[in-house]
Amino acid sequence: MTLRFHNTLTGNIDEFVPQTPGKALIYTCGPTVYDYATIGNLASYIYWDTLVRILMANDFEVVRVMNITDVGHLTSDADEGEDKLEKGAKRDGKTAWEIASFYTAAFIDAMNQLNLIKPQYLAKATDYIQDQLNLVRKLKDKGFTYQISDGIYFDTSKFPSYADFAHLDLDAQKAGARVEFNPEKRNHSDFALWKFTPTGTKRDMEWETPADLIEESDEKVMGFPGWHLECSAISMSILGETLDIHTGGIDHIPVHHSNEIAQSEAVTGKRFSNFWLHNEFLKVNGTKISKSLGNFFTLADLENKGFTPIDFRMFVLQGNYRNEGNFTLEGLAAAKNRLHNWRNVAALRHQTHDTIQADEEKNQNEKTVSLYASSQAIIEAISNDLGTPEALRIIDDSFTKILKARLKNINHQTLIKFLSTIDYTLGLRLVDSTPDINDDLKQLIIERNSARIAKNWDKADELRKKLLERGIVLRDNENESIWEYKD
Ligand SMILES: [Zn+2]
Known part of the structure; x- marks a missing residue:
């Protein structure tokens, strides 16, 4: 059967052709584990589970990676604000490590409850720090990075096709630069690859910045990865330089995925992913899901x-x-x-x-x-x-x-x-959730049918009631009675 998906890269519904026949390499941007997943977050994982299932139903071998963002995702996607994990730690009076492990477990539990097929690789950003630093090193060697006071940044002007994926108007972005724009950045769209821990502070999650990545420093500089870096580093470490399918929410197109493409393709010179699938949002009662609106539903x-x-x-x-x-x-x-x-x-x-x-x-x-x-x-x-x-x-x-x-x-x-x-x-578990009724109930149904044939309506009614009390409804057709679950 022909598989077709809407590909953000081309803007068309394209026939799916993998690099290796019969095999699909998939990367899914995973959750940031600082709180419970909302039903909006979870809806997107249900969509991507359907993608995996339909590939398997078409006899594809699916190799899939999902990252777990447990460090570096700041409250603003533009590299500003607090790390969501460190913030969650303060809120709950725990360490960022404890927060990450608690909400990662909660996410896996939600996946199981929703009957989502677990990706072969659930990769935590903190388990791939060296891979991320190696990627920064390669980008630095190729001249794509520069350092400012709060970290090492990717220079998007060195990657000429930066605006293509999301059809960005970079000039308009510059003109409408938001307050959060960091004046030390060379271009508005530049993004942090590695951020330094601010001097005088100590984070729960921080790593020593390798000396060869920093300019002029005699002291140890601690730091942590930028949010976008992990997806490129993890996917390329596990699945290789080019993916068959990359999935995520549409909100990722202009920043997160544009950045993933830039930093990956700048290093490899190859296309990062042949297919990009993006899901639309799920609103609640017609409004965007947000904590302040009180519609932040969880399972x-x-x-x-x-x-x-x-x-x-x-x-x-x-x-x-x-x-x-x-x-x-x-x-x-x-x-x-x-x-x-x-x-x-x-x-x-x-x-x-x-x-x-x-x-x-x-x-x-x-x-x-x-x-x-x-x-x-x-x-x-x-x-x-x-x-x-x-x-x-x-x-x-x-x-x-x-x-x-x-x-x-x-x-x-x-x-x-x-x-x-x-x-x-x-994945609706129709078979698993519909066990046969026990012999007692079956006996009652036989007795009730006999009463019905004998036109003993009182007895038939009484037995029907008995069955109903035990969760079984009878649906009578012309010559047969079919049992159904009440709930
Ligand atoms: Zn990602």
Whole structure:
């Protein structure tokens, strides 16, 4: 199947062609671990999980790296302000190292709860300090750096294509220079590769700046990496000089990703990534997610309101990664309801048998429900620029057909295969979350059916109530009763 993605580099939906056939090298900009991830942060990781899953469904071997920013991300993306980790440490009365380890664990926990496939490499910036310093050294040797009082900077005027990726208007930037502009910088767009710890202060996280990187200093200069540096250093150390796909949020395009490209390509002379995928934001009730607005929802907040992480996953998959999402609790409730209905279709596999032909596709008749074509259609929809809304619509259509069919016309094995295609591509855990009912309940259903056939309505009603108390709803068709989960 042809895979197509919107590529920020070209501005088009391009056919995905990897460097090595059958293999995809992916880098994802990861979280800054100074607080819990918001549902906005998490939505983007659900989109990229869909990317990984659809590549795998198309038989790609995926090698993926995600960084964990545990140092150097300042409160302003323009290299000014406080380090978010050091700030978080003060807030919580801990060290930056403790903060990093606590919120890294919380992030991994959130990934598990959302059923996100863990990248083979979750790389902490602090584990790659030497790689980052080596990159600074190479850039210095090639003449791309200069030093000012607070650190070593990348000179963007030496990299002529700097503005291309984000279509930046550097002159306009200069004219509208913001207050935070550091007057020692040569160009407005220059960025810090390595920052020095201010004299007279001590950071929790700091490293000695190698002597050969500093100009005129007899004393030890402590410092820490700039935020952008880690992504280039980590991805090139693990995956090599050119990536197949780089992912991130659209807010990264003008600064963070432009800087990643500049510092990587200045060193290698090669293209840093062939594909760049960017996700739009998720808003909450129509406004941007921010702490001051009190809409800084985490997974724990949703659980307190009665929603599971997989309900949220369903909500996110209903939208396309390139459209701005709008999160509301009503929307989440609708997603939860949809998922509940899907689970009840998944539970039908416990009530169907291989009564019809082994190979349903070969001997189809009007009554049997065909699912093979739908499986293919789901993969095709997602292969087309992660079209999950379309995939969900296909599933709804198929499920409607299944719900209308008699149990004997649903092939047990085909249903199981269809459910595994859905779980594999969308990660909704339909099969895992729908266990069979126990023998006691099955016995009650048999008794209730006998009562119904004997037209003993009082007994039938009483047994139906009993089942309901135990979380099982009966749906009566003409000649059969189907059980469903109440919640
Ligand atoms: Zn990055």
